[in-house]
Amino acid sequence: MTGSGRYDAAIAGGGLLGCLTALKLAEGGMRVVVIERGGLCRGASGVNAGTISLQFVEPEAVPYVRKGRELWQAAGDWLDRDLEFVSKGVLTLAFTEAEAELLAAKSVEKNAAGAPNEIVTLENARRMEPSLSEHPVLVSYCALDGWIPANLAGRAVGRALRLAGIEVREGVPVEGIEPSGIGYVLDAGGEAVAARRVVLAGGAWLIPMVRWLGFDLPLGCAVNQIIVTERMAHFLGSTIGVARRGLTLKQAPNGTVLIGGGWQGEGDPERGTVALIARNMRGNIKLARHCVPALDGVRAVRIWLGLQDKSPDDLPVFGPLPGRDDAFIIACAHSGFTMGPYVAGLLADVILGREPEMPLFDPARLLAVGDK
Numbered sequence: 001m002t003g004s005g006r007y008d009a010a011i012a013g014g015g016l017l018g019c020l021t022a023l024k025l026a027e028g029g030m031r032v033v034v035i036e037r038g039g040l041c042r043g044a045s046g047v048n049a050g051t052i053s054l055q056f057v058e059p060e061a062v063p064y065v066r067k068g069r070e071l072w073q074a075a076g077d078w079l080d081r082d083l084e085f086v087s088k089g090v091l092t093l094a095f096t097e098a099e100a101e102l103l104a105a106k107s108v109e110k111n112a113a114g115a116p117n118e119i120v121t122l123e124n125a126r127r128m129e130p131s132l133s134e135h136p137v138l139v140s141y142c143a144l145d146g147w148i149p150a151n152l153a154g155r156a157v158g159r160a161l162r163l164a165g166i167e168v169r170e171g172v173p174v175e176g177i178e179p180s181g182i183g184y185v186l187d188a189g190g191e192a193v194a195a196r197r198v199v200l201a202g203g204a205w206l207i208p209m210v211r212w213l214g215f216d217l218p219l220g221c222a223v224n225q226i227i228v229t230e231r232m233a234h235f236l237g238s239t240i241g242v243a244r245r246g247l248t249l250k251q252a253p254n255g256t257v258l259i260g261g262g263w264q265g266e267g268d269p270e271r272g273t274v275a276l277i278a279r280n281m282r283g284n285i286k287l288a289r290h291c292v293p294a295l296d297g298v299r300a301v302r303i304w305l306g307l308q309d310k311s312p313d314d315l316p317v318f319g320p321l322p323g324r325d326d327a328f329i330i331a332c333a334h335s336g337f338t339m340g341p342y343v344a345g346l347l348a349d350v351i352l353g354r355e356p357e358m359p360l361f362d363p364a365r366l367l368a369v370g371d372k
C-alpha cells in the first residue's frame with residue numbers, strides 16, 4: 001500500500017450517517033476524511049422513501065426521531081438548503097380487527113413515548129384525505145410526520161461536507177482496517193490512510209467492517225422496495241402508511257406517487273446480490289390501490305431496491321466498539337433517515353469528548369451476543 005496523510009478521524013462509508021458524523025467532527029475542529037466506495041449518499045441514504053416519521057420506531061427511539069425531525073425541518077439553517085419538507089402528517093391504516101388492535105395499542109405506546117398521534121374515525125380521515133378508500137377499519141394520525149426527497153437531502157449533505165473542507169474520497173473502497181500505534185490504518189483501495197480515530201458507517205455492509213476489528217455484529221438486512229408511478233394530477237396530500245406492512249405512499253410535487261416498503265425484495269450485502277421478487281412488487285401495488293383507489297390502472301414507471309441494516313432489537317447501534325476507545329460504529333436499523341442528523345451529532349459529541357445530550361445506543365449490547 002502507498003501511504004497518505006494522517007487524519008483525526010477517518011469515516012468508512014459515505015452514507016448519511018457517515019457524512020453527518022464527519023460534518024459534526026469537522027465543526028468540532030477535527031481533520032476528517034470520508035472514504036466511500038461509490039458516491040456520497042447513494043446507498044440507503046439516497047434511495048429511501050424519505051418519510052420523516054415518529055410512528056415507525058420502537059418507543060425508546062422516539063426522542064431521537066423527534067430531534068431528527070426538528071433538524072430536518074430546520075435544514076435551511078444548518079445545511080443552507082430548503083429540503084421541501086412536506087409536513088402534512090401521516091395517516092396510518094389498519095384493515096383488519098387484529099391490525100386495528102395493534103394500531104390502537106401502538107398509538108397509546110407512542111403517545112406515552114412522546115410521539116403525539118390520535119386515533120381518528122374513517123369519516124374524519126377521509127375528510128382529511130378524500131382519496132382514501134373505504135377499507136380501513138381504524139386510522140391513526142400524526143400531524144408532525146411528513147417527508148422530504150432523500151436525493152435532495154443527500155446532495156445538500158455532500159455540498160455541506162465540501163464547504164466544510166472535509167476530504168471526500170469517492171469511488172474508493174475500504175478493504176481493511178488495522179490498529180496501528182495510536183490509531184488505525186485503513187486500506188483505502190490500496191492506499192494506506194492513517195487516522196487517530198475510525199468511524200465505521202457502512203450501512204447494510206457494516207458487518208465486514210466490524211469483523212476487521214475482531215467483532216461479530218449480528219445485523220440483518222432488509223431489502224426495501226420503492227415503486228414510482230407515472231405522473232398524476234395532484235390528489236394525495238398526506239402520506240399514507242399501512243400499519244402491519246410498513247408500506248408508505250405519498251405524492252411528490254411532480255405528480256408521481258412513491259410507494260415504499262411493504263413486501264421485500266431479496267439480497268445479500270456481503271455477496272453484493274439484490275433482486276426484485278415480482279409477486280411482492282405486485283402485492284405492494286395491490287395494497288397501495290387498496291389504500292387509495294385512484295391508483296387503479298396507473299402505471300409504475302420505476303422500481304428500485306435498497307438495502308437497509310436491521311438490528312435484532314430494531315434499535316439504532318452507535319457508539320464505541322468495546323475495548324477500542326477510538327473505533328466507533330454508527331448504524332440506525334430503522335428510520336435512520338429520520339433520526340440521522342441527530343444521532344450523528346450525538347456520536348460526534350462523544351468522539352469530541354463532550355457529554356452527549358442523550359445516551360447512545362451502545363453497540364456492546366449486541367456484540368455481547370455475537371461470536372467474537
Ligand SMILES: Cc1cc2nc3c(=O)[nH]c(=O)nc-3n(C[C@H](O)[C@H](O)[C@H](O)COP(=O)(O)OP(=O)(O)OC[C@H]3O[C@@H](n4cnc5c(N)ncnc54)[C@H](O)[C@@H]3O)c2cc1C
Binds near residue numbers: 040041046205305
Ligand atoms: C428503500 C429504503 C427505504 C427507506 N425508507 C426510509 C424512510 O422512509 N424513512 C427513514 O427514516 N428511513 C428509511 N430508510 C432507512 C434509511 O435510509 C437508512 O437507515 C439510512 O439511510 C442509513 O444510512 P447509512 O449511512 O447508515 O447507510 P447507507 O446510506 O447505506 O451508507 C452506507 C455507505 O457505506 C458505503 N460502504 C459500504 N461498504 C464500504 C466499504 N467497504 N468502503 C467504502 N464504503 C463502503 C456504501 O457504499 C454506502 O454508501 C429506508 C431505507 C431503504 C433502503
